Each structure stands twice: as C-alpha cells, then as structure tokens.
Amino acid sequence: MTVSVKLEMLRVGACRHFECLAARGGRLSPVDFPALCGLIRHPEFGWILYDTGYADHLFDATEHWPERLYRTAVPVTLPASERLDVQLAKFGITPLDISIVIISHYHGDHVAGLKDFPNARFIALRADSNEIEALKGRRWLSTIKGNLPGLLPTDFVSRLEEADGCAARTLPGWMKPFDRGVDLLGDGSLLGVPLPGHSRGQLGVFVPDANGRPAFLVADACWSLPACKEGRLPSRLTLFIAADGRQLRQTFFGLQAMSLREPAIALLPSHCPVAWKDYCDGG
Numbered sequence: 001m002t003v004s005v006k007l008e009m010l011r012v013g014a015c016r017h018f019e020c021l022a023a024r025g026g027r028l029s030p031v032d033f034p035a036l037c038g039l040i041r042h043p044e045f046g047w048i049l050y051d052t053g054y055a056d057h058l059f060d061a062t063e064h065w066p067e068r069l070y071r072t073a074v075p076v077t078l079p080a081s082e083r084l085d086v087q088l089a090k091f092g093i094t095p096l097d098i099s100i101v102i103i104s105h106y107h108g109d110h111v112a113g114l115k116d117f118p119n120a121r122f123i124a125l126r127a128d129s130n131e132i133e134a135l136k137g138r139r140w141l142s143t144i145k146g147n148l149p150g151l152l153p154t155d156f157v158s159r160l161e162e163a164d165g166c167a168a169r170t171l172p173g174w175m176k177p178f179d180r181g182v183d184l185l186g187d188g189s190l191l192g193v194p195l196p197g198h199s200r201g202q203l204g205v206f207v208p209d210a211n212g213r214p215a216f217l218v219a220d221a222c223w224s225l226p227a228c229k230e231g232r233l234p235s236r237l238t239l240f241i242a243a244d245g246r247q248l249r250q251t252f253f254g255l256q257a258m259s260l261r262e263p264a265i266a267l268l269p270s271h272c273p274v275a276w277k278d279y280c281d282g283g
Contacts, residue, residue: 002188002189002208002209003042003043003187003188003189003209004043004189004209004210004211004212005040005041005042005043005189005190005207005209005210006040006041006210006211007038007039007040007207007210007211007215008038008039008040008091009036009037009038009039009268009276009279009280010036010037010038010039010053010084010087011034011035011036011053011082011276012035012036012037012052012053012054012055012078012082012083012084012087012113013034013035013053013054013055013076013077013078013079013082013109014032014033014034014035014054014076014077015032015033015035015054015074015075015076015077015109016030016031016032016033016074016075016077017030017031017033017073017074018030018031019031020235021234021235021237021238022223022224022227022234022235022238022271023223023224023227023232023233023234023235024227024232024233024234024235025227025232026224026227026232032077032273033223033271033273034271034273034276035053035054035109035110035270035271036051036053036268036269036270036271036272036276037049037050037051037052037053037084037110037270038050038051038205038217038268039087039088039091040190040207040210041091042185042189042190044185044187045099045100045185046097046099047091047093047097047098047099048098048099048100048101048102048190049098049100049101049102049117049120050101050102050104050205050217051101051102051103051104051110051111051219051270052084052101052110052111052112052113052114052116052117053082053084053109053110053112053113054076054078054108054109054112054113055078055083055084055112055113055115055116056078056083057112057113057115057116057150057151058071058076058078058108058109058112058148058151059071059076060150061108061112061148061150061151062108062148066139066140066143067139067143067148067150069143069144070108070143070146070148074109076109084113084116085116095116095117095118096117096118096119097119098117098119098120099119099120099121100120100121100122100123101114101117101120101121101122101123102122102123102124102184102190102192102203102205103122103123103124103128103203104202104203104204104205104217104219104220104270105124105128105198105199105201105202105203105219105220106124106128106129106131106132106146106147106199107146107147107199107220108146108147108148108151109270109271110219110270111151111152112148112151114151114152114153114156115151115152115153118153120159121159121160121161122156122159122160122161123160123161123162123163123184123192123203124160124162124163124201124203125162125163125164125192125194125201125202125203126162126163126164126201127196127199127200127201128199128200128201128202128203129160129162129201130201131145131147131199131200131201131243132147132149132152135147135149136149144241145243163182163184163192163203164182166182166183166184166186166192167182167183167186168180168181168182168183169181169182169183169188169191171191171193171206172208174258174261174262175206175216175258175262176257176258177250177254177257177258178193178206178254178258181193181206184205188208189207189208189209190205190206190207191205191206191207191208192204192205192206193205193206193216195218195219195221195251196243196244196247196248196251197221197242197243197244197245197246197247197248197249197250197251197252198219198220198221198242198243198248198251199220199242199243200243200244202219202220202221203219204216204217204218204219204221205217210266213264213265213266214264214265214266215265215266215267215268215279216258216265216266216267216268217268217270218255218267218268218269218270219269219270220269220270220271221248221251221252221255221269222234222252222255222269222272223269223271223272224269224271224272224274225259225267225269225272225274225275226272226274228252228255228256228259228267228269229256229259229260231253231256233249233252234248234252255267266278266279
C-alpha cells in the first residue's frame with residue numbers, strides 16, 4: 001500500500017540572473033528565479049522539508065569577501081512574507097516542528113535556512129557531503145562553487161545521515177532512465193533519486209503519492225520545465241561551471257524524456273515559476 005503524503009511548494013525568496021544562463025534561447029536580461037522548497041506532511045514522521053530556500057543567514061554568511069562575491073553575482077531578495085518561518089505559521093507550525101530536512105545539494109539557495117531547524121535531522125548524498133568536507137578552508141573555491149560553509153549549523157555533522165545508507169528501491173518503469181532510488185523513510189513514501197551533474201551528489205525526491213498524484217522534486221537538474229521539455233539546455237557557461245557537464249546533460253535529457261512520456265507527473269525544479277504555479281493551481 002502506497003503511503004500518501006501532503007506536499008506544498010513554497011517560494012522562499014528569489015535571485016536575479018540572466019534568463020539565457022538557465023536555458024539557451026532565453027533573454028539576455030535579468031529575471032527573477034524563485035527559490036522553492038517542498039513542505040511535506042507525513043502521517044508518521046510529521047513535517048519534513050526538501051531544501052530551505054533563502055534565509056537571513058545568507059546575508060550574514062556573505063558579509064565579507066570572498067563570500068560577498070556570491071550575493072554580488074546573484075542578488076537575492078527575501079520579502080518578509082516569503083520567509084519560511086512566516087509561511088510555516090500558516091500551517092500552524094514553527095521551525096521547531098520540522099523533523100527532517102532533505103538536502104538536494106549544498107548551494108546557498110538550498111541550505112540557507114538549515115540553522116533555523118534545531119530539531120531536524122539532515123539527509124543528503126555522500127558525494128556532496130564529501131565535497132563540502134574537501135572544500136573546508138578553501139574559501140574562494142568554495143564560494144565560486146556556490147557553497148557557503150557559514151550556513152551550516154555547528155552540529156551539522158552529528159545530525160547528518162547519508163541517503164546512500166538507505167535501502168535501495170526499484171523505481172517505476174515509466175521513470176526511465178531513472179531506475180534506482182533509495183527509500184529515505186523506509187516506507188516507500190519518499191524515494192531519493194541521484195541527479196548528478198549540477199553538483200556531484202544532487203538528490204532528487206520522487207513522491208509516489210503527493211496529494212493523490214506522483215511528484216518528482218528535481219532541484220537544479222533543470223531550471224525551467226518548459227525549456228527542459230523543449231530540450232533547451234542551460235548555457236555553455238552554466239555547463240562549464242557545473243560539477244560535471246556530461247552528467248548534467250544526461251540527467252537533463254533523462255528528465256526531458258520522462259516529462260514528455262508521462263505528463264501526469266508533477267515535475268518540480270527548484271527555480272521554475274511555471275512548474276510552481278501549475279502545481280499550486282492543481283494543474
């Protein structure tokens with residue numbers, strides 16, 4: 001029996017950069033890219049987050065150089081109404097009620113709020129966690145890669161669980177080429193799916209039953225769902241600075257094939273306003 005969960009997609013701030021960096025053929029002008037996170041209500045494990053979006057901690061972590069390069073290159077806005085704690089209050093909860101934060105990868109727009117969830121355990125893939133460890137003390141390189149160690153709680157390592165240690169599961173055949181995942185909670189409700197390329201260990205989450213339909217949170221495996229369906233890759237510059245451009249292409253075109261073959265699935269990139277609006281509208 002499939003365990004059903006509730007999934008809400010929340011916009012937690014936004015950044016501005018050139019549209020053409022996210023998809024070839026895009027405009028050579030800056031546009032807003034929302035930072036989305038998934039709020040999941042599980043019948044046994046309670047409230048779970050997939051990423052955190054932005055938080056005020058980002059501004060503290062980028063106050064000095066070289067980290068200030070991050071917010072200079074990618075200007076961030078975080079209106080009071082979009083703060084995650086404000087949005088959680090609408091569901092009658094506080095950050096203390098979050099039991100788990102699933103980390104897609106460690107870029108600042110995905111982990112800026114980790115310090116706000118003192119009761120949560122963290123789940124991520126080993127490849128990305130190892131890279132964070134390898135970058136310790138290398139502030140310039142870490143900043144260029146989009147990682148800001150100052151965003152991690154002081155007790156982060158003791159609260160981190162590697163998704164790699166979860167039981168392996170076979171994904172539905174219609175998800176090919178994504179055929180293997182890991183059972184993050186042990187009940188089949190949230191299946192972690194490696195989506196390498198943008199980062200070495202980017203972790204997507206397939207939800208077999210999210211409000212009565214399948215959903216696939218894919219983080220930065222693509223930035224624009226319409227562009228993905230059209231096969232318009234991110235710019236060459238974006239591919240160049242990715243952890244592995246070849247793997248990014250494979251992951252991207254895998255998502256394209258799946259989305260065209262199975263339009264009923266809610267495919268949810270972390271920065272696509274179209275996918276976010278369609279999901280929130282029940283499309």
